[in-house]
Amino acid sequence: MKIVEKKCPNCHANLEFDVGEQNVKCPSCRRAYAIEYDKDFVDPEVQLKAKDIQLKMLDDFSKARSFHKVYFIVVLVIAAIIFCATVFLAIDGYKEYKETKNEIETSEEEWKARQKAEDEKYEQKQKEVEDAIKEQIKRQSEQY
Numbered sequence: 001m002k003i004v005e006k007k008c009p010n011c012h013a014n015l016e017f018d019v020g021e022q023n024v025k026c027p028s029c030r031r032a033y034a035i036e037y038d039k040d041f042v043d044p045e046v047q048l049k050a051k052d053i054q055l056k057m058l059d060d061f062s063k064a065r066s067f068h069k070v071y072f073i074v075v076l077v078i079a080a081i082i083f084c085a086t087v088f089l090a091i092d093g094y095k096e097y098k099e100t101k102n103e104i105e106t107s108e109e110e111w112k113a114r115q116k117a118e119d120e121k122y123e124q125k126q127k128e129v130e131d132a133i134k135e136q137i138k139r140q141s142e143q144y
Contacts, residue, residue: 006015008026015024015033025032 006024007013008015008029008031010031011026011029013026013028015026017024023032023034
């Protein structure tokens with residue numbers, strides 16, 4: 001910050017800054033002058049601080065944005081894992097369903113085959129019994 005010395009317009013003595021009243025006074029003639037601030041002038045130190053704040057905010061924004069990217073990627077990966085697990089379980093369930101269905105069909109076919117074999121045995125036994133009865137009837141009729 002540059003220090004500027006100002007002279008009193010009345011007596012040309014150096015002016016002093018009065019901190020309490022925020023104005024300048026002449027120690028010689030005791031006149032007080034109001035300080036006019038240039039609204040367009042910005043102190044270079046203030047500009048540097050403002051730039052530092054802007055850079056810090058930009059850095060914070062970049063970090064937040066990076067965090068959001070990472071967060072998005074993590075959520076995306078979790079969603080992909082859930083999707084893959086769901087597909088895997090669906091495929092596994094379908095395979096198990098097919099195997100069970102095949103087992104049931106096989107069991108049903110085996111049951112039908114066993115039933116048919118038993119029916120054939122029953123029919124054969126029945127035929128044997130009928131033949132035996134016919135034979136016995138034939139023998140008895142020959143005896144009489």
